[in-house]
Amino acid sequence: MLEIKFVRQNLSKVQEALAKRGNPIDLDVFKSLEEKRRKILSEIEALRHRRNLVSDEIAQMKKERKDAMERVTEMRGVSSRIKDLEKDLSQTEESVNQFLLNIPNIPDASVPLGKDSSENPVIKRIGKIQDVGFKIKSHWELGEKLKILDFERASKITGSRFPLYFGAGARLERALINFMLDVHTSEHGYTEVLPPFIVNRQSMTNTGQLPKFEDDLFKLHGWDYFLIPTAEVPVTNIHQGEVLAEDLLPIRYTAYTPCFRSEAGSYGKDTRGLIRQHQFNKVELVKFTTPETSYDELETLLQDAESILSRLHLPYQVVTLCTGDMGFSAAKTYDIEVWMPYQGVYREISSCSNFEDFQSRRANIRFKQKGKKGTELVHTLNGSGLAVGRTVAAILENHQQSDGSVRIPEVLKSYMGGIEVIRP
RNA sequence: GGAGAGAUGGCCGAGUAGGUCGAAGGCGCUCGCCUGCUAAGCGAGUGUGGGGCGAAAGUUCCACCCCGGGUUCGAAUCCCGGUCUCUCCGCCA
Numbered sequence: 470m471l472e473i474k475f476v477r478q479n480l481s482k483v484q485e486a487l488a489k490r491g492n493p494i495d496l497d498v499f500k501s502l503e504e505k506r507r508k509i510l511s512e513i514e515a516l517r518h519r520r521n522l523v524s525d526e527i528a529q530m531k532k533e534r535k536d537a538m539e540r541v542t543e544m545r546g547v548s549s550r551i552k553d554l555e556k557d558l559s560q561t562e563e564s565v566n567q568f569l570l571n572i573p574n575i576p577d578a579s580v581p582l583g584k585d586s587s588e589n590p591v592i593k594r595i596g597k598i599q600d601v602g603f604k605i606k607s608h609w610e611l612g613e614k615l616k617i618l619d620f621e622r623a624s625k626i627t628g629s630r631f632p633l634y635f636g637a638g639a640r641l642e643r644a645l646i647n648f649m650l651d652v653h654t655s656e657h658g659y660t661e662v663l664p665p666f667i668v669n670r671q672s673m674t675n676t677g678q679l680p681k682f683e684d685d686l687f688k689l690h691g692w693d694y695f696l697i698p699t700a701e702v703p704v705t706n707i708h709q710g711e712v713l714a715e716d717l718l719p720i721r722y723t724a725y726t727p728c729f730r731s732e733a734g735s736y737g738k739d740t741r742g743l744i745r746q747h748q749f750n751k752v753e754l755v756k757f758t759t760p761e762t763s764y765d766e767l768e769t770l771l772q773d774a775e776s777i778l779s780r781l782h783l784p785y786q787v788v789t790l791c792t793g794d795m796g797f798s799a800a801k802t803y804d805i806e807v808w809m810p811y812q813g814v815y816r817e818i819s820s821c822s823n824f825e826d827f828q829s830r831r832a833n834i835r836f837k838q839k840g841k842k843g844t845e846l847v848h849t850l851n852g853s854g855l856a857v858g859r860t861v862a863a864i865l866e867n868h869q870q871s872d873g874s875v876r877i878p879e880v881l882k883s884y885m886g887g888i889e890v891i892r893p
Numbered sequence: 894g895g896a897g898a899g900a901u902g903g904c905c906g907a908g909u910a911g912g913u914c915g916a917a918g919g920c921g922c923u924c925g926c927c928u929g930c931u932a933a934g935c936g937a938g939u940g941u942g943g944g945g946c947g948a949a950a951g952u953u954c955c956a957c958c959c960c961g962g963g964u965u966c967g968a969a970u971c972c973c974g975g976u977c978u979c980u981c982c983g984c985c986a
Contacts, residue, residue, distance in 0.1 A: 510943085510955085511944070514943095515954085518954060527912080529913095532912090547966085
């Protein structure tokens with residue numbers, strides 16, 4: 470959420486920034502609501518001031534055993550007037566708030582201008598794409614032939630877009646989770662977290678999934694709870710409402726969680742394989758930083774995610790999301806895209822973002838500098854490190870051999886109980 | 894699921910016959926003094942958010958003692974509802 474004062478004082482700047490993102494918003498409604506809110510508020514405060522003064526007077530008169538009836542009667546009127554205004558105020562505040570909650574973040578100045586994903590500049594490509602000299606199979610074909618993936622049976626159990634792994638496939642998924650967590654905790658300085666997989670409405674609102682994107686979430690019947698679409702939600706909300714000591718920052722957490730997404734509106738897209746599922750596993754990286762360091766921390770966050778791909782010998786590229794392609798809460802985002810040889814395209818496998826104070830304002834996460842007055846909002850960041858199902862897909866396709874077997878990357882061997890190749 | 898106890902400032906902890914309580918006291922922290930160093934000691938200060946005035950220091954007003962309602966001229970204090978935590982019983986991986 471943007472700061473109300475900032476929006477009020479920078480109407481045209483905000484409007485311009487939102488136009489760049491491709492979601493123009495008419496701020497006139499906001500302007501008049503906000504004026505109304507401030508007008509009512511100052512009237513209420515004046516009346517409350519008066520009431521406070523006279524109430525003290527009444528107390529004094531009672532002490533001196535004087536008759537205070539006249540004042541009491543007067544204050545009855547004042548109090549009921551206040552009550553009416555308060556009702557009006559809370560309605561207006563609610564409207565202003567709803568408006569603000571639906572305004573996306575303002576892109577950082579370094580974010581390239583563009584209308585959609587076709588305009589995301591590639592900033593680097595790592596790893597060689599080799600011509601293997603045989604016909605590349607898709608990961609779903611490999612998975613089914615190797616008897617490690619079974620999409621048909623998964624749909625019997627639940628429906629379409631749910632994964633079912635067997636044997637070395639299940640082991641590979643688990644190996645990747647452990648490998649990623651181990652690297653991030655022991656080499657990159659993150660603290661491992663295992664959070665709830667179900668969160669309440671407030672947490673979803675704090676990180677920006679709500680109120681706008683409820684259709685993308687799975688909601689629990691009879692509860693105001695939701696399945697998490699990413700560990701970002703529970704992990705960022707660990708510190709909601711807290712004032713952190715500055716010397717604790719930056720805080721770095723990594724968490725494995727399953728992720729649940731309704732994928733509303735994606736009918737027909739990526740219908741085969743592991744790319745787009747209602748349930749998938751992900752290892753997430755989350756940081757809380759000071760405003761001064763958040764952009765440096767975004768760069769190292771990106772490196773931390775990249776290092777997983779390098780160690781798995783998977784070719785990838787990094788793009789900067791342009792203004793028109795960024796998520797609602799982000800101020801700047803890098804996507805890491807892994808090479809998927811069957812389709813011959815790079816596919817998103819990690820998304821690393823700096824949210825600046827957009828989430829921390831909603832979640833009220835602050836820090837305090839020693840010896841300094843007041844508090845300041847932290848900056849929050851997160852990135853996938855990595856999406857596990859897509860990593861399995863990438864390993865299958867990139868490390869397949871002409872006989873339909875798949876080589877396990879060296880770094881995973883110890884996690885795979887010595888399995889070096891998955892064979893039919 | 895049943896019974897009970899509790900929720901106060903960065904932390905601990907007073908405050909219930911409603912009025913000068915934004916809240917005692919302690920700890921912590923900041924600044925100053927003192928002191929071979931450290932510790933101790935002494936003095937002063939020290940919540941958050943919003944608004945007005947001010948270049949700033951500051952000053953002033955409003956709100957906040959878990960959350961939401963209610964009673965009242967006036968609520969941290971009384972009433973109702975909710976959330977969370979703890980204890981006991983039951984059940985359970």
